[in-house]
Amino acid sequence: xxxxxxxxxxxxxxxxxxxxxxxxxxxxxxxxxxxxxxxxxxxxxxxxxxxxxxxxxxxxxxxxxxxxxxxxxxxxxxxxxxxxxxxxxxxxxxxxxxxxxxxxxxxxxxxxxxxxxxxxxxxxxxxxxxxxxxxxxxxxxxxxxxxxxxxxxxxxxxxxxxxxxxxxxxxxxxxxxxxxxxxxxxxxxxxxxxxxxxxxxxxxxxxxxxxxxxxxxxxxxxxxxxxxxxxxxxxxxxxxxxxxxxxxxxxxxxxxxxxxxxxxxxxxxxx
Numbered sequence: 001x002x003x004x005x006x007x008x009x010x011x012x013x014x015x016x017x018x019x020x021x022x023x024x025x026x027x028x029x030x031x032x033x034x035x036x037x038x039x040x041x042x043x044x045x046x047x048x049x050x051x052x053x054x055x056x057x058x059x060x061x062x063x064x065x066x067x068x069x070x071x072x073x074x075x076x077x078x079x080x081x082x083x084x085x086x087x088x089x090x091x092x093x094x095x096x097x098x099x100x101x102x103x104x105x106x107x108x109x110x111x112x113x114x115x116x117x118x119x120x121x122x123x124x125x126x127x128x129x130x131x132x133x134x135x136x137x138x139x140x141x142x143x144x145x146x147x148x149x150x151x152x153x154x155x156x157x158x159x160x161x162x163x164x165x166x167x168x169x170x171x172x173x174x175x176x177x178x179x180x181x182x183x184x185x186x187x188x189x190x191x192x193x194x195x196x197x198x199x200x201x202x203x204x205x206x207x208x209x210x211x212x213x214x215x216x217x218x219x220x221x222x223x224x225x226x227x228x229x230x231x232x233x234x235x236x237x238x239x240x241x242x243x244x245x246x247x248x249x250x251x252x253x254x255x256x257x258x259x260x261x262x263x264x265x266x267x268x269x270x271x
Contacts, residue, residue, distance in 0.1 A: 002086055003180055004036040005173070007093040009057045009141060010255070011044025012158040015166055016093025016151075019173060028174060030181040036087070040080060040141070043072060048159050050255055060139040081144055089113075089180060090145040091173065095165075096154035097254040098263075099218040102127045102165075102172055105150035106192070107134065107142040114271050116149055118190040119179050124172055128221060129192035130249060130266065149176070155218075158254060193221070193247050193266040200260045202233050209234050212252045212262060224248050224265075231262070 005023060007016030017039060024037050039045060041056050053071040060077050069075055084090065089112065104117040104127060121127045130152075134140065142148040153169045156162045178184075202210030210233040216224075224230070224246050231239035246265040250256060253263075 001033045001088045001180065002036060003033045003089045003091065003177070004038055004084060004087045004145075005091045005093070005177075006038040006040050006141070008042075008045045009040040009092060010050045010055075010094065011041050011046070012048050012050050013093075013095040013156075014159065014161045015095040015153055015156060015169060017045055018161060018166065019093055019170060022170070023173075028177050030177065032183065033089075033177075033181045035177070038080070038083065041073065041076060043076075050158070057140050060141055060143050062139075064139075077141075080141065084141075084144045087145045088147065089116075090142060090148040091176060092141055092148065092150045093169075093173075094150060094152045095156040096152050096250060097157060098154050098250045098252060099220045100128075100152055100154045100249065101220075102169060103152040103249075104129050105152055106131045107140050107148060107150065109133075109271075110147050112147040113149055115185055116176060116179055117192075118188065118271065119184060119186050120172055120176060121190055122186070122188065123175065126168070127172060129190065129271065131192055131194040131269065131271075132264075133195075151176075189270050192269050192271045193249065194269045195249065195264045195266045197243075197246075197265040198261045199230065199243075199248075199263050199265060201257075201262045202231050202239055208257070210239065213238065216248065216251060216263075218251070220249050220251050221247055 007020035020037050043052050054073045056073040059073045117129045210231045213229040213232050215229050228241045229238050230241045248263040251263040
């Protein structure tokens with residue numbers, strides 16, 4: 001089985017970039033899998049920017065891969081698609097400014113991806129499973145392969161290596177490689193969270209006019225109920241939540257301001 005570990009889909013998320021560089025340096029001994037390492041967005045990595053022209057992790061739709069484009073990330077996506085032909089499992093490394101701990105994001109519902117996530121989440125208290133089945137902006141890199149897990153870690157500032165999170169993630173990543181190499185399986189169910197919607201910031205004339213309420217800040221994976229405060233406007237007005245009860249994730253993620261997402265709304269599910 002061929003396993004690819006990628007980092008740097010977003011060039012200012014240093015955790016994944018340096019995990020790939022470290023693993024290239026001290027490649028883990030494996031017996032049943034072939035490891036491949038990918039630094040996905042070289043120009044953005046060099047510039048320490050999320051992307052050059054367009055979010056690379058929204059550039060893998062069939063339409064984007066087939067059309068001619070002047071956008072660097074769309075052309076880079078074609079190179080990556082060719083590179084990942086024959087890849088059986090992708091572990092894609094990301095970091096977030098939100099208080100997400102170590103989150104295993106599943107973009108499909110295939111058994112091998114779910115199995116790896118369940119084993120890791122059962123062995124590490126700070127590991128959670130999040131299902132995110134695509135984006136309205138375009139397809140993730142995970143859509144190129146049969147099975148995959150995205151590892152999102154945070155809170156980490158953009159362009160920064162945070163040592164505690166780096167080494168915790170390295171430990172989980174090494175264990176993931178071991179699970180795939182030994183072909184370990186579990187039949188035990190496990191709690192996961194599924195993203196089902198988004199909440200935008202308050203706006204005035206289309207411009208941002210508020211921020212995350214202090215009582216919501218950092219409460220990723222907490223419970224959000226109708227009537228709970230979620231925003232504080234620049235007029236110092238509190239805005240309260242009116243939707244169905246949910247579990248907020250990616251609260252105040254810096255990269256999602258341009259996507260008009262203040263937080264994602266998830267619900268608990270069992271896998």
